[in-house]
Amino acid sequence: MKNINVGIVGATGMVGRNFLKIMEERNFPVKNLYLFASSKSNGKKILFRGKEYEVEELTENSFNKPIDLLLFSAGGEISKKFALIAKENGITVIDNSSAWRMDKDVPLIVPEVNPEDIKWHKGIISNPNCSTIQSVVPLKPLHENFKIKRVIFSTYQAVSGSGIAGMNDLKNGLKHLEPQNYPYPIAFNCLPHIDSFMDNGYTKEEMKMIKETKKILHDDNIKITSTTVRVPVYFGHCVSANIEFEKNFNIEEIYEVLNNFKGIVVLDNVEKNIYPMPINVEGKDEVYVGRIRRDFSVENGINIWIVADNTRKGAATNTIQIAELLLKNK
Template identity: 60%
Template sequence: MKKINLAVVGATGMVGRTFLKVLEEKNLPIENFYVFASARSAGSTLTFMGKEYTVLELTETSFKEHQIDIALFSAGGGTSLKFAPIAAESGCIVIDNSSAWRMDPNVPLVVPEVNPEAIRSHKGIIANPNCSTIQAVVALKPLNEYYGIKRIVYTTFQAVSGAGMGGWSDLEEGLKGNAPKKFPHQIANNCLPHIDVFLENGYTKEEMKMVEETRKIFDNQSLRITSTTVRVPVFNSHSESINVELNKPFEINELKDVISKGEGIIIQDDVANNVYPLAINATGHDEVFVGRIRRDESVDNGVNLWVVADNIRKGAASNAVQIAEWIIQHMM
């Protein structure tokens, strides 16, 4: 297997540091490794595979100068919009964790368990979906393949780590009685039905991301989807209630078996013994946990799912590293 030059852009942030952890676990064939960040963070050091690396300032010549093969970006939309095309022009494949490129028709939006072949169509940039979308589509893929999906109703309960260190700090400080700095209201002992900005249609940007990204990943622009996203006082791992209306009738035990065979899914569904997915148990794992699987008796062919995953790992870092792994195995 070819050894590659790999870079992490935005290496000092919450997702960036998790990139390093996941890359260590995956042990990809890396020849040379580089960590880039803003001028403010340049000069600091990070440890990777037992070796200390100096954080370099990201510049327009970084990718060409170091002959980077693959770069994992988690440095915000503005940085991605500016530097991803520069990297691509230098022959580097960018896997971007921001929302900057997700809905660009020329950029594949990829979850490796769901649509890995979309990677082949890349033109130098591949987008990582939103964290809440990633875990949802992993759980829904087997149902979409076996029964076909007619309609989805998403309700999410999203951890503060999804808002970065500022969100994490707001919960920590809020529990001490201090005022929020990141969120518009106190998050401690509270739930905020407000993630990202509100749009003219009354939905938040986060809610519309889930709608649009799910349609793109499943390659079905007519798929009917609605979404409500809520920030909850949990440090890590998102939980989601997903109501699905299928095109075909089903037997509930057969449907559970179909889901259980999906890639990257672990079923936890034994309510008699209080077994169901929990955020506290999903943290630190890359799998998507599915439980509370039950028929929706208010509609034909309806089913309810409870879906939980670590939003920093599977919802961001691990998904991007899985994409890199697929590229190395299939395209290099």
């Protein structure tokens, strides 16, 4: 891959800094680097590959530079406005917010699952919701082999999914201080409330999982429901997925299919108390699957437990993998 000019919007945030860390780890081919953030971060210095880069305030004129690729992680409103400006300047955008995910002209990509969708992008590519990313990785080979009929998602999501504000609420809550980010204390508590509530009684986070899963798997016929919960863990989202198939199976086939799929690590030996947990996955890029068992309440059902680092595979790593896929296809 030839070196390209890369810009990061939201460079001082948790995901923005992870973009840089993961580009270093994966030796992503960066020629020139441009960092953008809000006015309060203007002039800050960030180290990348041993060199200091100065953060610039994001303005409507920020992209009058020879930038090939822009990685966005600055919230939906920023993405809606500035991704279009970047596109008009001939820059390809990979966006980490929810702004473009359900746009029919914007591919929503998890590279292990639907890499072919990169070919029809029109300047903007979307990175899915963190819980959706880790969920569709095991769903993909299961759907291909046994045809998924219905999925029930129940999530247990780390506070880092709310950024630094969420992490601070947990840290301060452990000292019995009042929450600043969540409506109730998160320390010693679970909140069945991620993002805002909608008229149908679901939260936006729950609807993201439902809609995004169908788009990524290219199948609107799968019946999906979701309950998303914030838990007092710093890093690592967990998802309990109850899956009903159209085809019959034996449990050994499930293990074989998951073990042979790229990006999945099966950790499952209940006799030795081996199963995925957030403390196993922090700093890792794979999706971990365990507690695999038949659901005896339906004819062709299973339960699986899916765990991944939400700041890496659920956000920054998936974005960099999309960028690698983009360069490979060019």
